[in-house]
Amino acid sequence: MKKIFPIVLVLATVVGAQQQNFIQYVNPLIGTQKMGHTYPGATVPFGSVQLSPDTDEQPYLIGGKYNKEAYRYCAGYQYDDKEIVGFSHTHFSGTGHSDLGDFLIMPTVGDLQLEPGQKGDPKSGFRSAFSHSTEVAEPDYYKVLLEDDKILAEMTAGTRVGFHQYTFPASDRAHIILDLVHGIYNFDDKNVWTFVRVENDHTVVGYRQTTGWGRTRTVYFAMEFSKPFTSYGYKDFAPVPYRGFWRKFDQSKNFPEMAGKQLRAYFDFKTAANEKIKIKFALSPVSTNGALANLNTEVPGWDFDQVKRAGQAAWNREFSKIVITADRHDDLVNFYTAMYHAFISPTVYMDLDGEYKGIDQNIHRAAGFNNYTTFSLWDTYRALHPFFNIIQPTRDRDMIRSMLAHYDQSAEHMLPVWSHYANENWCMIGYHSVSVIADAIVAGNLAGAEANRALDAMVQTAHTKYYDGIGFYEQLGYVPEDKNSTSVSKTLEYAYDDFAIAQAAKKLGRTAVYNEFIKRSENWKHVFDPSTGFMRPKMSDGSWGKGFDPLKTEGQGFIEGNSWNYSLYVPHDPDGMIAAMGGKDQFVKRLDELFTMNLPNSFFAETEDITREGIIGGYIHGNEPSHHVAYLYDWTNQPWKTQERVRMILKHQYHASPDGLGGNDDCGQMSAWYLFSTLGFYPVAPASNMYMLGSPAVKTAVIRFENGRTLSIEARNQGDRNVYVTKVTLNGRELNRDFLTYTDITNGGKLVFFMSDKPISA
C-alpha cells in the first residue's frame, strides 16, 4: 500500500472490552467437523494432558494398507458421530497426520464389555450413544451424558493431570475401563508394549509404548480413583505366545501386574444413585513415579470445580493478552477460539521437577527452561511461532530452548523437523525450526551466547548432507526430482530457511554465515522455469521434468500444494520473484487468476486434506504453502487486493461452527493466520522483521505484551464492506511503509487503520 488517504472515522462498537471472562467466547467444537481436526475436550494452555472424547477408533492400517477413514480421526472426535468410545488423555490439535489417544477411560454399568463395539451399534461394546444437546465444551471443561448407561461424564485438567468426574446411576456392577489398546492412528503393531501396576485399591500406574509416527514413544501414567474399587482385572487381546511361568496361577483378576500389547483393564465398583466417581489421571514423559509425583503435587485434592476454575482462569489470563471489540458475537467467538487453538500446542513435556525424556531416550532435566514437545514446524513456523514471538516471547524462547535440547540430544545433530514425545517423525519437508529461531533472534528474543549457539545449530542442521536432498541442494543449488521427490517444494523451502539463517547471522554479526546463506537463499531461482513462468521440477542433469502440470501435486515435485500455489513461495524475495515472473502487473494478474480460477473436479480427488471449502479459486487456504500469498499484492501496485483477499479469506474460511475451519488447524497455524490477519498484519517471511499490512477485521484491539507495554489497534470506519485501508498511523504518525516491524508492534502505542469501502487505487 503505497498511498493512503484519510477517511471518515467511525468509532467501533465496544464489545467485550471490559469483559475479562473470555471463556464464553470460546467454542472448542469449532473445527471438530470435517477437516479441522480439533478436539472438544479439556486442556489448559500448552498443557501436557488433552482429555477429550473419542467418537470412534479407525485403524490407520487395515491388513497393512492405509485406511483413509483414519484421517478423519486425527483428533479422535468427529462431530457427526453419534457415539463416544471413551475419553483419552492425549490429542493433537488440528494435525493432518496423527498419533496419541493414550489411555482411554470409559465408565459403564451392567455386564462388563471389554471391546468398544461397532460404530452405529452402541450396545455391541462399551461405546455409548451421546447427543450434542447434552454436550458442553469450554476451555478446560467438557461435559456429556453417556446415554447408554445414563452416566454423566465431566472432565477438566491441570497441565499434567486429567480430572474425570462420572456421575453414576445406582448399580452393583459399575465399571471403569482403562483401555490401552485404543489409540489414534492405531495399527496392529502400534502398541509396542503396555504395562499396568495396581499399587493399591485406588491407585494404578503404567505406561504405553507405541511406534508409528512417533517411532519410539512412551507415555507413563498414574491414575487415582476417589473411591476404592472392589475388584479388577484385565484381558490381553493379543497375548504373546510365550508359555512361561506368568500363568502358573491366575493373573487375570485381582493380580496387580499386567503387561502386553493389547490390554484392556477394568475396575469394579458399587454405586449409589448419582454417586460421583472421580479419577485423577497424571501423565509423565519419564516414569510412573514421575506421573505419581505430578498427580500428587499438581492436583492434591478432589475438588473438581476448583481444578476447572483454575484451568479457566489460566485460559482467561492468556485471552486477556488481546482484548478485541467487533460488531458480531461470532467475530469474538472466532477470535478467542482461534487464540484457544493457537495456545494448545506445543505442549509442556516435562515432569514438575523438570525431568523429561530426550530424543536420545535418556532422561534429562530442563535447566532454566520449560521443555515443550509437539513441534509441527512445517505448519507453525509461518504464523504461529511468529505470533508467539510477539505475544508469548517467554514461551517461544523456552520452545526454542527445547529445540536446542533436541539438537544437542539428536543423533543427527539436527534441529527438529516435526518432533513429538522424544521423537523426530520427519514429517513434511524443510527444517523450519531455523525460521522460528531466526525470527526470535532478529526480534532480540534470543540473544548473546545462546543465540550464537542456536545459530551454530541452524548452520549444522542446514549442512546435514544425508537429510532429504540437502547434499544435492548444496552441490547443484536445487534438489533434483530424479534423486529426491517433492524436489521443488524442498528447494523453495530450503531457500527460505537459508534466508532465515542469514538474517539471524546478520543480527549476530556472523558475516561468513550470512554470506553463505544469503547466497544459498537465491536457490529458488534454479527451479523457476521462465518459459512457463512456474516453479517446476528439475532433473540432476539440469533438464526440466517431463509432463509438467501446474495444477497437480503428486509426482510433480510438490507436496501439499501444486505449482500454481508453490511457485509463489519465495517469501523472502517477493520482489525478485515478481521480477522473474514478468513484473508487478503481470504478477497481479497471476494472483487474480489464482484466486478466481475454476478448478477441475479431478483436483479434489487428489489429496485427502483439501476440501472445496478450504479453497478460493485455486488458492488453497486449507494447506499452508499459500498462507502468505494474499499478502503478496503488497509488493505490487495494488495492495488493496491484499486487503480485499484477506478479509474474504477471514470471512469464508473461518466460521463459528463445528465445520468452521476450511482445513486442518495444524497445531494452531490456521488459527494464527486468523489472529494476525484479524489484527491487520502478517509475517510473510518470518525473520525478515516485516509484518505486512493487510486489513484488520476487528474494530479495536488492545494487545498487552510481556514487556508491560500495550498496543491499541483501532480500525476506524470498520465495516463489512469497509475492507480497504486508506491510511495507517502509528502513534499519530502516518506510516510510510506497508509493513510493521517487531518493535513497531511491541513498543506499543496506538495503531490506527483508516478503513473505507473503496480502495485507494480505485
Add this chain to the structure above:
Amino acid sequence: MKKIFPIVLVLATVVGAQQQNFIQYVNPLIGTQKMGHTYPGATVPFGSVQLSPDTDEQPYLIGGKYNKEAYRYCAGYQYDDKEIVGFSHTHFSGTGHSDLGDFLIMPTVGDLQLEPGQKGDPKSGFRSAFSHSTEVAEPDYYKVLLEDDKILAEMTAGTRVGFHQYTFPASDRAHIILDLVHGIYNFDDKNVWTFVRVENDHTVVGYRQTTGWGRTRTVYFAMEFSKPFTSYGYKDFAPVPYRGFWRKFDQSKNFPEMAGKQLRAYFDFKTAANEKIKIKFALSPVSTNGALANLNTEVPGWDFDQVKRAGQAAWNREFSKIVITADRHDDLVNFYTAMYHAFISPTVYMDLDGEYKGIDQNIHRAAGFNNYTTFSLWDTYRALHPFFNIIQPTRDRDMIRSMLAHYDQSAEHMLPVWSHYANENWCMIGYHSVSVIADAIVAGNLAGAEANRALDAMVQTAHTKYYDGIGFYEQLGYVPEDKNSTSVSKTLEYAYDDFAIAQAAKKLGRTAVYNEFIKRSENWKHVFDPSTGFMRPKMSDGSWGKGFDPLKTEGQGFIEGNSWNYSLYVPHDPDGMIAAMGGKDQFVKRLDELFTMNLPNSFFAETEDITREGIIGGYIHGNEPSHHVAYLYDWTNQPWKTQERVRMILKHQYHASPDGLGGNDDCGQMSAWYLFSTLGFYPVAPASNMYMLGSPAVKTAVIRFENGRTLSIEARNQGDRNVYVTKVTLNGRELNRDFLTYTDITNGGKLVFFMSDKPISA
C-alpha cells in the same frame, strides 16, 4: 555318625597349596556339553557382562509351539556344535529355562551377510566354522579362530564392559555385525523393540527390549570401536507396516538412528593383515547414558591384556578364599571350576553410580549396597546362598538387600521368586528368598532393624493369598491338587519356607511370628499318606488323588521330581519324617532302594532336563529337590551311608570335561553342592544352623573368611576308598554331633576328618 574311632593319619599330598594362580585349574568348558547349560565365555565374578560365543540360535517357539531344541541352548553354546554365530553379552549360567543373549557381535570379511545362515552350512550366513583346537576358555578370557574368514576372536570383560579383540586379515571389506535379532529363547514377538544410535564414527548406543521369561526386560548398551568405521547401515527384518515419514529419505545407510523389532546393523572397515579391531561394549540396566558412563569409567583405555589381567586377578582373589589340596589334578579342576560357576550369579545389576531399574520399571539408586539380579532361588536357596552366607557374607547381604528392594518395589509386595532384570518370572514354586534371608539372619549376617524389616517382608510374602495356592494352603494346611497343580511339591516347599521364617523369627525374638510359622511348617504331614508311605496329591475335599504313581512327575502333584524323591523333602524335620515313614531302619531301606533302583526307560522320556547321567538309581542329582537326600542317612543309624553316597555322587556326577555336569548347573547350585560336599559338610535345611557332616573329598582345605579367620580342614588318611569318616575333631576336640554350626565354621581353627575304608558300623 554316632560313634567315631581314631584311625591312622596319612598326610595328604600338598598340591597347589602355595599356588595362587588358580586360573589354571578352571575350565569354563565344563558343563557346556549336554545338559550343564554353562557357557565358556568371559566374565568377572558376579559380572553384569557375560561375553560368550553362541553356537546356534534355536527359537523357543516355532509357529507358537515350543521347540524342544531351544532347551539345549539355554546358555547359547553347545560343545558339539561346529559353528559360532557370534558373541553375545548376556548369558545365564546353567539355567533350565532361559533368556538373554543380548547384542550379538560377529566380525566378517568379504560380502556382507546379515543373516546367521543355516546350521551346518557356515557359508550360508555370517556364522563361522570353528574348532576346539583353537579354542581357549579361561576365567575372563576366551579365544577362538573363526575359520571362515580367518579372524581371531578374543574376549575379556570388566563388571559392566565386554572387551572384544578381533585380529583381521587384510580386507577392503571387513565388517562387524551388531545383531539385535539374536537372542536366547527367542520367538517372533520376543523383541518388543530395539533401538540403535550411531553417536559418531566409533561410538554406538542403544537398547534391546524383550518379553518372554523377563516379561518386560530392557538392556541398554554403549559400544565403542578402537577404529572409526568407514560406513554403516542396517536391515530391519520385520519392519513395522507403518507408512510414515521415516522413509522420506534413505535411512538404511549412514543414518544414525535405527529402531524396530528385528534389526541387524553393520559397520564397515578396511583392515591391514593382522590388524586388530577392538570393541568395548558396556551394558546398563538404566540408560544408554548409563552404559556410556560405565564404559568410559570402567574401561577407559584400550589395553586388552590389562583388562584380562584385572579380571583374572579378581577371579584369583575369589578362588584364594578356599585353597585345597587333592591327589588328582582333576579334583582341583572340578573344585575351582565349581567355585567359578558358583561365583557367576547373581549378577551385579546397577550402573557405577548405583542406579538400577526396579521391578516397578522406575530408576532407583542403590543406597549403601550393590544391587544384584538373576535370582534362581528355587535352585540356589539350597546350597549356593548358604555357601555365600559363609564365603561371601557381604555379597550375600547385598543380594538380600537387592531382594528387599525388589519387595519394596513389587506391586505384589512379595520377595522375589525367580527374578531377573527388573522382572519377576515366577519360575518354579515356593518363595525361597525367605530361606536365603532366614539363613543370613540365623547366622547373624543380617541383624537389627534391617533383619526385622526383612522378617516383615518374609511374613507378608508368605501371606500372599493369590500366589500359587497360598490361600488354600493357609485355609486347608496344604495345596489341593484339584485347585492348583504340582500341589505336593508346593505344600512341602511352603512348609520348609515356614520353618525358615520361624527360625528367623526365633533369632529376632519375634515369638508370635515364630509360633505361627513353626506350626505352618508341620503342613508337610497333610500330604503324607501313611497307607502308601509317600507324599501324594490331596484333593480339596481331603481325599487322595487317584492314579498315584510315585515314579511319575507330570500330573502327579510334583515338579522336577517324582514322589520317590519329593517324599523325602522335609529337610527341616527329618526325625518327624522318618518316624512317619516307619522309623530309622525302614527309612534306611527306603533310601537304599532309591539309590539302587532300576528306573524304567519310560522315565527318561518324561522330562527334558533329566539325563541318565544325572541319576543314580532313582536318585536324581540333576534336579534339585533331592540335593539333601544323601545326607538324610545322618538321621539314621547308618550315617556312613551318607559318606558313601556323597563320595559316589561327587565321583559320578562331576567330571573335568565338557560333559562333566550331570544336569543343569542352575546358576551355581550344582556347583555349590559340590563345594560343600567336597569340604565335608552340607546345609540340609538352610536356616537350621546345621551343616550336616558328610565325607570330605579334599586332602586339605584352608578357608579364609571375611572376618579374617581361617578354617583348616584336613582329611587324614584320605583316599579313593577311604570315604568313611571315623572321627571328626574341631580344634582338637572330638565332635560329638553329626553337624557343624555356622560359628563352628566361621570362627575358624582346625577341622580334622579321620578317614577309613571301612564304616564304623561295618
